[in-house]
Amino acid sequence: MFKIVKMFTDGSCLGNPGAGGYSTILRYKFHEKILTSGFYLTTNNRMELMAVISGLEFLNQSCIVEVTTDSLYVKKGIIDWMPIWKRQEWKNNKKKLIKNIDLWLRINNALKNHTVNWIWVKAHIGHKENERCDMIARQSARHPSIKDIYYENSKL
Template sequence: MEYAQIEIYTDGGCSGNPGPGGWAYVLRADGVFEKEASGGSKATTNNRMELTAVIEALKACLSYNPKKVIINTDSQYVRNGITSWIAKWRTNGWRTASKEPVKNKEYWVALDTLNQQLPVTYNWVKGHAGIELNERCDSLVRNEMDAILRG
């Protein structure tokens, strides 16, 4: 099936940084179909979880054959990284402007690969601002972290 537009909200977080973390996304296809997914890791960072949420969401999009994908993230790190910084990182051999290795390179490479396969636009949304699907993602992330902390 083909969709005109898929809109996705993503979130990631950690209890401590590093520490137990969770990621989540909520996906709407043509404003109707909704899918959500989440997961976690015992030892991770906030940035890794934010990246994982977007990576997993885009993987899910591949089977929908969308004409347009909109990612809504409350992470400036993710939005700026994929829309501004990544081209220079690739050119510089995955090094920052200060010649340091890019942190979380394997996540950025995975995201870059998916980004090139789909027509993606990235929007930043303010976290904890009452945006329904962003709040849902935040709740899913907290559930994942709580599950890890409970053991």
């Protein structure tokens, strides 16, 4: 029997690019776990992806996961674009590797272990967990501790 886990995510960037943070709230029955980190230089889209990746990678067994995100980039990327990217060997229509490929490959790998249902919510409309994730992600962005090496190297 699979565990049913609720996951709420958000990414934040103070400037885009700039210092960024993500937050993930995992909820199983009455247990809750918060995952968060801050990065010195990154983008908002990368933080939105990291929020989902951190949650999926944290789970140590296959689960049914209900992911709530305010990021259409993440939701559309996974549902609509990833199947095309895979057929095109992770390249866009211009035959260049897709942006944020390092994170898309991680999310692709993490998704193999779980059955995921995607729920999109509009940001900043009072959704309790989304607002909480936003606050935690912003706080992490204000106190970065990690270098986003892949992003920084891609800008050289």
